[in-house]
Amino acid sequence: MTDTVDRADEVREVERIIIRFAGDSGDGMQLTGDRFTSASALFGNDLATLPEFPAEIRAPAGTLAGVSAFQVHISDHDITTPGDAPNVLVAMNPAALKADLHTLESGGTVIINSDAFEERNLAKAGYEHNPLEDNTLDGYTVITAPMTSLTKEACKDLGVKPRDAERSKNFFALGLVSWLYSRPEEPTMLWIQEKFKGRDLVIAANEAAYRAGNAFGETAELSASRMTVRPAQLPAGTYTNINGNTALSWGLIAASQQAGLPLFLGSYPITPASDILHELSKHKNFGVRTFQAEDEIAAVGSALGASYGGHIGITTTSGPGVALKGETLGLAVSLELPLVVIDIQRGGPSTGLPTKTEAADLMMAMYGRHGEAPMPIVAASSPADCFDAAIEAVRIALEYRTPVMLLSDGYLANGTEPWKLPDIDSLPSIDIEFASELNGVDSEGREVYWPYVRNDDLARPWAIPGTEALMHRIGGIEKQDGTGNISYDPANHEFMVRLREERILKIADKLPPLEVMGDDDADILVVGWGSTWGAITSAVGRLRSGGTKVASVHLRHLYPFAPNLGELLQRFDHVVVPEMNLGQLTKLLRAEFLVDAKAISKVSGQPFTAAELVTKIQEVAR
Amino acid sequence: MTDTVDRADEVREVERIIIRFAGDSGDGMQLTGDRFTSASALFGNDLATLPEFPAEIRAPAGTLAGVSAFQVHISDHDITTPGDAPNVLVAMNPAALKADLHTLESGGTVIINSDAFEERNLAKAGYEHNPLEDNTLDGYTVITAPMTSLTKEACKDLGVKPRDAERSKNFFALGLVSWLYSRPEEPTMLWIQEKFKGRDLVIAANEAAYRAGNAFGETAELSASRMTVRPAQLPAGTYTNINGNTALSWGLIAASQQAGLPLFLGSYPITPASDILHELSKHKNFGVRTFQAEDEIAAVGSALGASYGGHIGITTTSGPGVALKGETLGLAVSLELPLVVIDIQRGGPSTGLPTKTEAADLMMAMYGRHGEAPMPIVAASSPADCFDAAIEAVRIALEYRTPVMLLSDGYLANGTEPWKLPDIDSLPSIDIEFASELNGVDSEGREVYWPYVRNDDLARPWAIPGTEALMHRIGGIEKQDGTGNISYDPANHEFMVRLREERILKIADKLPPLEVMGDDDADILVVGWGSTWGAITSAVGRLRSGGTKVASVHLRHLYPFAPNLGELLQRFDHVVVPEMNLGQLTKLLRAEFLVDAKAISKVSGQPFTAAELVTKIQEVAR
């Protein structure tokens, strides 16, 4: 079957390779991909990853629904996306081949575990004929290996039971792929020893499988397919490969240290946000309190209660959870207390596609509350950027005493990229002081504390319980400006409604102006937000290399907008907005600036590829 | 004190009078206003009312916070608002005078219960001097009557205890005002007898008080102040005076009859929506089921469950309740089941001003759900119009199998107007048929039922449990078009997201085009929605009588818009949008049509007056 020819023995150098590992949920593909990524990271490549989990259910083994995949893009230069069409597909079973072959570039390489292509599996995947035996794979470079049996064989003398040995077949695949793409062996071996410490048989089996895969490459004369990707020229520094949820969690911890206030997370588990709860609950030694609440309303409520007590109240969730928190957020707006609501967006509406990505909660973030209840919105643009975005969200919440919405999505949450670790001393400072003094005089001339007096930023003082003499009451009923007493006065209500809007808009005053990337004299401006950053950057780069003039700008702040956005939009004839929704930022830009912004929408549960964007932007350019 | 002069004995005829009854919550001003309104309605005037309750709390008697007022505008011609500045203020105590004097037109008439102007009450109202004795009332026509003591006096011989007699003083006020404005006595007497049937002493006291007030007018020589308003020339028909919540409840019942399906209301009490629950729970003989749920989520959930069972599921609430229902509405969007969510908007954000009106939930109605979850929005424009709006909302929900948002507000809910009762046979028909047959063929050639097959309107079939052979499962996970089976296929998701939007937009195809009122060749178009209709109509009328060219259009459908709205907006140089929010419809129009629509915002908890709008629109005209 292996139709490779012995053409040359040396390893070809290429700029980048995109590999997609696909198999059954039980096949350990996430781990395999992760290991390959780590080895590549340590090797010095730039990289980006896209794990794709099967939907929340446990699908029966061998079915299409059970396919789990991990795509990794490794490169010798700066890259921003996990790549368009993979160059290499590793298919551990027929379902994986069926599900993912269509994503492969034409002429790409398929690496197949031939043991899995037996009748039952073929049937489960819906193949009437064995694709290894018909013309399904014509035009691809096909490498087949009986991974299961070779792995068992390799483990035979170790005392590992055959059923257990079988579980190591993903390490066979990893060994083979690592050989093909010249990845160093050492990091993986170290990792195996660390991870399975104390379980010697498992260590032995995995190591044997890895080496067997490696050896298979050598002995099966696959040299012609060998390639390597040189280390990228990244800025000097210490790097780690990080996913968005971890970066976000660490950003929250960093913000807590910068502000000198303890972190409180009130959360209810939900995909793809749960990992932030898991991560933060590991770091109690930072004084982090995590609370798994009975539901999302209690989660945000507890966070608000903690904020009231002087902690940094955080709540993490995904769309369905945000939809439940609206009433409490209205209260937070009215109370003017800090709070950060983190929405790791996923496919909607309703339960939708829980394990897939989407960015269709922007409008809910803007408007999902009754009455005029403005809240700042911050969005993260790449896995590592989640760290900075989290700090920025906390900064705004604390400095302006307001709930803030922080948007990420499933793609950022689980995708990884190398992150140059920041110098801790250079992290933004967060200035926050609790009120400690009386600040008003009542009608009888007594000194009193007024909770709704304002500073230059229009933020109110934050007096926390326990502070002597500053006892006061706050609530969700309209309050008098200054004193904070309940007020039903029409003029006061009008004043307060407008003030609440103004104070949020005023945050823009201190935001840095947006910078346009690309050609300042282009006709087209691509406006992005959130996780489209990678694809946009890559697409704009390709277009410009191809001679098309195009500029782009990426928004960190969705509300309020950076102060120069309006002026900037006016400078271009065409404004296009790639969004993983039906055009939500587009609507906001149109309403605010009356520019004829056009959305490039994708709502398939998958991120944009740069190639798609190149095409779509070119259509506008024409 | 009474500085009236005996000028003429006959009753002056005027086009209209605006009277404001104000007193303590315990003084029965709502009832007094209501009676005066009824008598005027039966007399044949056109009218509009504005009850203003104190906030939810029970404020201490005599304080400003406890003032309850009822404004009624009676006219000999078609009117649409409860009037700008009242011509007459009835003040039952100092707090009422203090709270409402500023609303009175300059030179207006004040009718005062002088008994209440004693030291304690003056102090509670914050008067340092008795306003009856200083220059506070200079420039007004002042009629004082010791209403409390005269009422007690009148009841002396009836065997009524003095404390009980005191309670009838509002009927004294009513008698006096009825004499001044020539209202017929009979309807009120009949009402008293009916209302207090079996409580003879109460009947006697109220009647005596009314007559005493009447007599006071005669004997105190107040003839100079007498006026009357002739019956209006209204279209022939049977009329009743109705408030918005009642009209809305009846509209729901009518819709249920038109559709031939039973009504199910799942609700949780909240001001100002509770009265719909109260009203509907009285009409069980129409087969209406009402359910007071444990919270708003259960309320909408139960309504959705009832809809699933083939009833018309309705849920009523106000802003805070809608903020809680978002997740369930997302499910309803995904299930494609009929459901009507009724939001009687009130002042926000958060608890805000629960008894005051506002219309700031439009954006939440549009976007308060995660993912792309479009829902049609219908708004009522006057108290009586709530009847038609309810039918329209139910029609769309049933015919298109979609949740619908119906917006009303506190002003419509409690305000009243004469309503020409519709001919029942002319009510819109609502066509709805349950699925009863298999409609698909599965991969093995068996006939099956597919819940997501579509008709020309893109609505799916509605097979209710109990229907033989059509068993099927639905849920909130993305489903395959047609079969309705769970589908994680990217292309299907993209298709379904766009389809769900398209099917809602398609509702516009069958909507009647909007008609412009006023000058087609004007520069200015006033676009309205909801309860601003009355004030806009009145303001535009006045402007046009004054020679300003102006046109207006009022939107019943906020999503999707009527098909000709875009074209219509383009025809005018200026588009202004009076809204009881910070410009929510304005934003939608700008985003959709790229017209430079400008909001005229009012967020004080009170409806626009026509006079305010005249000024604001003139500013644009200039």
Added chain:
Amino acid sequence: MSAVPVTTKKDWSSDQEVRWCPGCGDYSILTAMQLLMPELEVRREDTVFISGIGCAARFPYYMNTYGMHSIHGRSPAIATGLAMARPDLDVWVVGGDGDMLSIGGNHLIHALRRNINLTILLFNNQIYGLTKGQYSPTSEVGKVTKSTPMGSIDQPFNPISVALGAEATFVARTHDMDRGHMQEMFRRAHDHQGSAIVEVFQNCNVFNDGAFNAITKKDARDAMLINLTHGEPVRFGVDGERGVMIVDGTAKIVDVAEVGIDALHVHDETAPDPSVAFAISRLADDRESPTPVGVLRSVQRREYGESVSSQIAAAQDTKGPGDLHGLLRSLPTWDVS
């Protein structure tokens, strides 16, 4: 209506592939149900399964009946509306311990007190399965999970105690290892007029494997499951050598030889006062002690939907059927000509 047609398990199985982890306890519950349905003499089209979100909540997809897979925690509320609107239907509610007791706790207790005609199955695996292993409101103190790396600190609910405290009229417990017992409980719950809740101990072999091994494994059952039988003294153990006594208001496990059989508590499901059922529910506050299973309480109280219907009937009796023309004229009217 014609007689209920004879059906088999297959008739009650939908065409959807069952998608739980291999070995999950949910399979045996599903099988028990699909085998039971033909015996209940009900029609598939009159049967509805409503669920929330979770592994357990996938249940409706696999039953060839009407079904709704709704949103997390809300199934009792949705089912309440359906049961009120359609008293002719058999409405089943299925969910996990997170779905029903965490986010959905309030809807559950309100459905129970109202006595809505629902058959509620709570699959208790003491874990969040679908979201991959966080602790749940029934997890034991100290449990190490993804969200509690240092062990959970929350006192768990005892679902039976919660239900009894919430005025439930029918409360039972069973487990996924005994098909016959499950079927018996499901049948009894189905036959009950009003809200019936059955807690089903269910093994999540992926995230909480063996949680109930100590009591539900075949060889452990005799010694560890206290089978409640109406009208019988409460005895268990291989030779019925142990029993339950109510001593000063609390339930105690005793040696029959020591106290004599007459001292044992004679189980009475129908006791109007729920106190004894509550006392019995407190046996086994941990996983290692003998645990009561069976019907703890089964009393008659008017079913909610029946009350709703009778109020409608009464209103129609006194006011006549709804007359829209009349309704519009029920406030004072006047004529303009």
Added chain:
Amino acid sequence: MSAVPVTTKKDWSSDQEVRWCPGCGDYSILTAMQLLMPELEVRREDTVFISGIGCAARFPYYMNTYGMHSIHGRSPAIATGLAMARPDLDVWVVGGDGDMLSIGGNHLIHALRRNINLTILLFNNQIYGLTKGQYSPTSEVGKVTKSTPMGSIDQPFNPISVALGAEATFVARTHDMDRGHMQEMFRRAHDHQGSAIVEVFQNCNVFNDGAFNAITKKDARDAMLINLTHGEPVRFGVDGERGVMIVDGTAKIVDVAEVGIDALHVHDETAPDPSVAFAISRLADDRESPTPVGVLRSVQRREYGESVSSQIAAAQDTKGPGDLHGLLRSLPTWDVS
């Protein structure tokens, strides 16, 4: 810290005008509280009242302490966060029967089972006061209200039974007509470590006047209130002529003369098993029967915030205090130069 300053009622009264209906039972509860606070030896600045929405929920405005009037039903959740973050504070939660048992029921039962350090006062007037008179989850069956013109059909909750079913560690009942008893209950609840709930029968004289007259009126109390005293036989009646016995697991009212004093149940608040407390809570399932008041249950279980703090301390002990530099390097890193 310096000694707690001596205060008086006035120090605990805020400058806001009290705005309940004249005659409302809430006034006497407020007075009881304001008079009690100086005796508790706590500081005003360390005291926080959190409430939801409702008449009862106005309470915080009138206390000169820190306070939050939040949103309907959510006060136990908000207070949970505050109490976890700030174990140094005294956190009180106040709400009505609608606020706490209808919309807020789930947060309440979860706070109770977790044993969060909260003192929870449930003002039960068996009606929705603020929204002007709809029935509540504690209203009796058949109640005619604005939303139930033909009478309600919902079985009410017994708040004490609900709390006990939810693993509450401290449960008490009192009423607005007896300041001394209220203060005693509030003091006991305050002193309890963990969640303490006190049900206060409260008269809403506008929408549900006299709901508790049959039991709380001065001349009715002796015969109708069953005062529970720890360690004492449960007796009541003008001359203590009646008492409570636990018979076969249920609580029964008996004539002392008939059964003899030794047969009476001796109240034990601290019984680890809540069964007897539950049985006692079932006395008076209606408004006309003798009704237990006092502390039904008071047991020690680790307070939640304490567990939280000790996990933090343990983590710091083993891992050292948080080191951000180290955290960022906790995954594999590599250097580029």
